[in-house]
Amino acid sequence: MYNIDKLYEAVAERGHVCVGLDTAAEYVPPRERGRSGAQAVLAFNKALVDATIDAAACYKVQIAYYEAAGLEGLRTYAETLRYIRGRGALVIADIKRGDIADTARQYARAHFEGDFEADFVTLSPYMGMDSVEPWISYAESAGKGAFVLMRTSNRGMRDFEYLELNGPGQAGAAGRLYHAVGDRIAALAENHRGVHGYGAFGAVAGVDSDSGREEAAAIRSRYGGLFFLIPGYGAQGGAAADAALLLREGNGGVVNASRSILRAWMEEVKAGGGEGPDYEADNCFAAEAARRAVVVMRDAIRTELNAETGPS
């Protein structure tokens, strides 16, 4: 059984929310910052995991926020992953690595074994499929999975991902660069397909406010066998309706939100008329606010899915 099958089942049980632990030190309530920065982040992460574990499909940990604090930050990263997995939840290591085959093998060892072991990783395809393929042996031996960058939702997406290729005959299909990438990932997924029909290797697929609903629907329809990691919800400006278009029969993707969950406590303090974001909030308060944000998001996506398919 691949991890992607477990993720499918987690979505069916608990909805589509992927909680993004891109935990900047300033997201921790001030009164909890007595410890060292890295220890404070770890305690905050644990509180949020405890509060959201029955309402979220999985977690995504953005390693950059931990690398930024050096060795101590990476210890927090390792401990955060271990805590999530110890609680029986799935975790995506958001590392976006991409390098030649020999190096990719080292990265795979780094993130699918040992201190930094995760259930899934994110990968960057620029250098080609020999930067992706070495990760596959871990799908076969340990069920691991990966989400390869395909069509992201950031502003710069239009710089390269969106460029039009020169007609058919290249990568088997005309289209944009991201289609060439998606087509190769889809072929890979086909050979490592789990029991629920999705490949162990999926794709990062988002939409942005400038793209039409047509694009999202076309992506979903072109890549029926790919499970999507969908960014751009909340702080990046996406919405439940956009995300729903990238799902299929109520599954086939998780929707990531980071800041809107991590900073939910600040919004609640502000709305409650507190004297600013640091007014008496602690990790318990932050965790409960995070939970409420996850539940609202989960239900908004479910509502959209029901609206699409009509009453069942």
Add this chain to the structure above:
Amino acid sequence: MYNIDKLYEAVAERGHVCVGLDTAAEYVPPRERGRSGAQAVLAFNKALVDATIDAAACYKVQIAYYEAAGLEGLRTYAETLRYIRGRGALVIADIKRGDIADTARQYARAHFEGDFEADFVTLSPYMGMDSVEPWISYAESAGKGAFVLMRTSNRGMRDFEYLELNGPGQAGAAGRLYHAVGDRIAALAENHRGVHGYGAFGAVAGVDSDSGREEAAAIRSRYGGLFFLIPGYGAQGGAAADAALLLREGNGGVVNASRSILRAWMEEVKAGGGEGPDYEADNCFAAEAARRAVVVMRDAIRTELNAETGPS
């Protein structure tokens, strides 16, 4: 003064070799492996740096080989960078990071400050220029530089980098994907140009055995203001003649070799009729073998450059 200016001067003084410290544990002579793996790698790296520092332009440390050993490996990574910089040499952190702007800022903090501070990094452009631009503030404040993946020399390069774009009007020029990337990097470099004419941001540019000399010459000619990090020498199959085509007036690039330098001691033992690669070699032997490999490579590139320009 940008680090790219210091690198230009290092090339002028000491030649074009960038020593790649992609140090797998098995490259350390067996009799030096008594220590923990990570400590053995650090001692090996230090010996090689000491032996090559007056014959190499700079060092490149591939973080994947250290991440693979977890937290202890990353401590070795940090100590290797600190040692190289402490000796007054320049070091490229080969990290190939690429992520949205907020995340890129965290990565920049991770690799241009603190435990993992380097002089240059490598970056991956897939997600667009907003994944590259946040690194620039460190060029302005601290002289830091970056090499963005453009045209690499691995087999998979043809999967995406080499795809032909749909005519002019896209990214300002017709051509392949790597041209679209290169054109954007060149524009960035133009705004951060050092005293020797090269931008603080350069590109990873290699050639492979299938591509003609024409392609290398065309890359050099199209990107006059880009300093190149040139991979593919030695174990990856490139050669001095190919590398020379990517240089300009004897400068404008460094040529990386990793395994052919790190494993030079094994080749020497074999050639000398030893009873296998572990026959009595120690770090001193490995370091001297590495030095000889660097000098041979440095001189081979210089010979090619002289052959091109004729006697001066």
